[in-house]
Amino acid sequence: MATEFDLEFEKFEEYYGDIKQVRKIMDECSNCGAHTVQTHLSDYTNLIIQENSRCPECGEGKKKKIHIIN
Secondary structure (H helix, E strand, O other): OOOOOOOEEOOHHHOOOOHHHHHHHHHEOOOOOOEOEEEEEEEOOOOEEEEEEEOOOOOOOOEEEEEEOO
16 A cells, blocks of 8 residues: 655666657556656755656556655
8 A cells, every 4th residue: 555655766777778668667657558747846955856657547646756866
């Protein structure tokens, strides 16, 4: 069961293949293949960005990631 705090840090190792494959991994819903809507919340004090992805077609909210700002 996912909760509001089930976040993972982004790892670039999960992105593989050519540019089309990487964009598909990042932008398409794994359930239905539709384009996902992404929202970002910035926390400049801690130098992180929280990303949430949700599919408008099937409603799956599969991705919740933390990006570290360098």
